[in-house]
Amino acid sequence: xxxIDQPTExxxxxxxxxxxxxxxxxSGFNGLxxxxxHAGEAPTFLSYNVLDGLEEKGRFxxxxxxxxGYSYLLLKELQMKDxxxxxxxxxxxxxxxxxxxxRLSVIA
Amino acid sequence: xxxxxxxxxxxxxxxxxSVKIECRxxxxxxxxxxxxxxxxxxxxxxxxxxxxxxxATYEQGVExxxxxxxxxxxxxxxxxxxxxxxxxxxxxxxxxxxxxxxTDTQYFxxxxxxxxx
Numbered sequence: 001x002x003x004i005d006q007p008t009e010x011x012x013x014x015x016x017x018x019x020x021x022x023x024x025x026x027s028g029f030n031g032l033x034x035x036x037x038h039a040g041e042a043p044t045f046l047s048y049n050v051l052d053g054l055e056e057k058g059r060f061x062x063x064x065x066x067x068x069g070y071s072y073l074l075l076k077e078l079q080m081k082d083x084x085x086x087x088x089x090x091x092x093x094x095x096x097x098x099x100x101x102x103r104l105s106v107i108a
Numbered sequence: 109x110x111x112x113x114x115x116x117x118x119x120x121x122x123x124x125x126s127v128k129i130e131c132r133x134x135x136x137x138x139x140x141x142x143x144x145x146x147x148x149x150x151x152x153x154x155x156x157x158x159x160x161x162x163x164a165t166y167e168q169g170v171e172x173x174x175x176x177x178x179x180x181x182x183x184x185x186x187x188x189x190x191x192x193x194x195x196x197x198x199x200x201x202x203x204x205x206x207x208x209x210x211t212d213t214q215y216f217x218x219x220x221x222x223x224x225x
Contacts, residue, residue: 033213042201042216043152087151095142096203096214100151 002026004099006088011105012078020073020102022088034062034073035087037101043087046073078106111135112204114217121192122225128188129220131202137182138204142214143175146199158185192224 003025012018024032031050035043049055049064049071061074073086085101111134121127131141139160144152156172158164158179166172176188185204189196199221203214 035216040199040221042219045213045215048213095154095157097154098151 002090002092002094002097004088004090004097006086006099006102008100009103009105011107012075014078014080014106014108016078017074017076018078018104020075020086020088020104022071022073022099024069024071024088024090024099026090026092026097027094028092029066030091032062032064032071033089033091033096034060034071035089037085037087039084046086075104080106080108082106110206110213110215112138112202112215112217114202114220116220117218118221118223120223120225123193124191126188126190127192127222128186129200129202129222131185131187131204131217133183133204133206133215136204136206138185138206139182140205141179141185142203142205143177143185143187144201144203146201146219152201155187189222192222194224197222197224 006022033048034046036046037043047062054063059076064071083106085103087101088099089096113132115130141158143155146152154167155170156164156166156177158177160179160182164177179185199219201219203216205214
């Protein structure tokens, strides 16, 4: 079966660092994606991990541990515009399976 | 690169009418396109996977006679909601996967908000 878990909501302060966790159980594994989705808009691609370790891209980093079925998205120097839902998605033996998303609120 | 467009952005229609939504990959060829539906404050739900030149594969619970998908070329897929009803009101999003993309990354269109009165 397919199961992806991530926290429903998080709140963080502008300028701070926040880590959004994702755990997954899927049939097969061919990669894990993080997408950002602002309210009323379609998701935009943030990162892709297929090997264990940390991938850094500017203020955003994504980590993967395949043996633990675990990933996190790290956002540094938070800005108000980072307030959005962050979707963890895994591609295995089926098309992309999305978690329910973590709604991040950045406060001043 | 990897731009996907959708048309229309929003549509309001009467119950019983049919609505066609277009999804285009503008700067790459997409052998596979996906159609998702998203209700307010919920995650994306995959409706169907379409491969160019073949019949779409529908997810369990999605009526293929109601949601007609055509993937006529490597840059265009269409979703037609037939005999739409108020419960079909939702945010419909397509995504496309490039032919040369080894990472299987899906790029999303901007979505179409459908309201059925």
